Amino acid sequence: MYSTDIFAEMVEGRLDALTASRTPATLFAPIAYTLDGGGKRLRPVLLLAAAKAFGLDPEKALGQALGIEVFHNFTLLHDDVMDNADVRRGRPAVHRRWNASAAILSGDAMLTMATQLVAEAPAGMLPEVMRLFNTTAMEVYAGQQLDMDFEDREDVSLEEYIEMIRLKTSVLLACACRMGAMLAGAPEESQRAMYRYGELLGLAFQLQDDLLDTYGDPALFGKEIGGDIINEKKTWLWINAMAREPQRMRQVLDKKLTDYLKIREITEIYDSLSLPGESRRLIGRYTEEAVAALAGVDIPGAAREYFASLARKAAERSN
């Protein structure tokens, strides 16, 4: 059975044990707090599903699945310090609940714990598994760096933006998909197709995230709506509006409005340009390309359907 809930439960059940009664408690408490914060567990779910699709018992890929999830949570922890974010998943960020030093050091420990988990892979596969994991990690940092660099730039192009989210978000999903296939001994061609699936899924996922930041239902989204607009983040919506209506955008920004009015007026520009619909179409296109990437791959029909439905759900999600 391919069930997101079952895969997610396998992961959830093992995350607690990673920090239980480890010392110094001051190092591991922020880690337990971070890993206990919920989240979709999308990356380990993808890894376990990919392993199963190519015939491996998902239990045998659980170490790597946990490793990828711990890595993902490490990036969120450090990103929150860098972005000075107060809240994560409805709770105070670690550097607010504790302090910046705790967030930095606990994050470092999470990166090493992630590496330890990934390195539990069978010895014969370890070199290529480590190579994939470490290369991906370097790309994720590059993505976060570009994201920060964009804050000081007014000329970010759509291509640059897509490349940034590919690095910051997509490659880790792609890595999870490929690593599951790799552990199951899938042929190189299939591993690449799984990687491509994850990469396109990631683009759809992040564009949907951007859309929800402005158009989401606050009760479902879990974050304040409009944060990207307040912070003038160069998202797909922002870059398009700036390219097509630079004067109107400038006029709104020059008014130094309250957060509420700024969100309302910028959203009006997005609406008048029909950007939400255009964004949804692009998300749909990435999703269908993701599904199509698996066309030639030799996996059971149930697996193919599962990956297709997972991609479509990620693209239509409201939280």
Next chain:
Amino acid sequence: MYSTDIFAEMVEGRLDALTASRTPATLFAPIAYTLDGGGKRLRPVLLLAAAKAFGLDPEKALGQALGIEVFHNFTLLHDDVMDNADVRRGRPAVHRRWNASAAILSGDAMLTMATQLVAEAPAGMLPEVMRLFNTTAMEVYAGQQLDMDFEDREDVSLEEYIEMIRLKTSVLLACACRMGAMLAGAPEESQRAMYRYGELLGLAFQLQDDLLDTYGDPALFGKEIGGDIINEKKTWLWINAMAREPQRMRQVLDKKLTDYLKIREITEIYDSLSLPGESRRLIGRYTEEAVAALAGVDIPGAAREYFASLARKAAERSN
């Protein structure tokens, strides 16, 4: 030939290439700056010397030697953010020259780069090499955490202090020594002896560092003298003085003196208790235990002499 200079040059020559023309430049510039800061390169020197002592061409252990050095520099980079330190090796710390976000993210990338370099080890040895490296990394974080925890405590014992510096400093030297032997295929017994040598060398090294912080020659030491006293760091000197002359120590601290006078009066207490001499004897004891740890190990006489002289030099160094 066992020559610290030659081993250090092998490392120096390869460090630049790790960051040359890599993008985004904003991510790699702080890394290049950090790796270019000099330092003794003691850890990679130990790794290369250990590899050679057990018959491996040091060139074949260079990846792991670089990895350990990059890891060490990553810890310095993040420690400087956590400790709010302004200066490192006579230059502005990365978070001062750039900012905290740059220091955090570049440090993260250095940890992954270190792992990539260590993971270049021959496939057959990779599981145990990775295990040693990751276990050591977790211990180093635990040491840094204890160091921070001690700031808020008045009851730190000498045993706790020694355990903290063992974790924060010694285990990485020990890991370097053992990894060199491991890569050369040395027997388990010899690997353990090398580890023990590095561990004891590390204790001597750190106690000497503490001594130099108060008694060093400012022209040679490279840092302000007395920093530990100003920050009331629980060093071996401080803990001993507090245990033997708590009232005198309290009296000085309650006077809220200027930095200059605080250093002078606390140093006077240290002197009156003959703590410098006692510390030097303890350092000498650790050094000789380190040398003795190699007694039963089957390595050439030249290697044995080299390790002995390295330990004695580290214990007598003035910078």
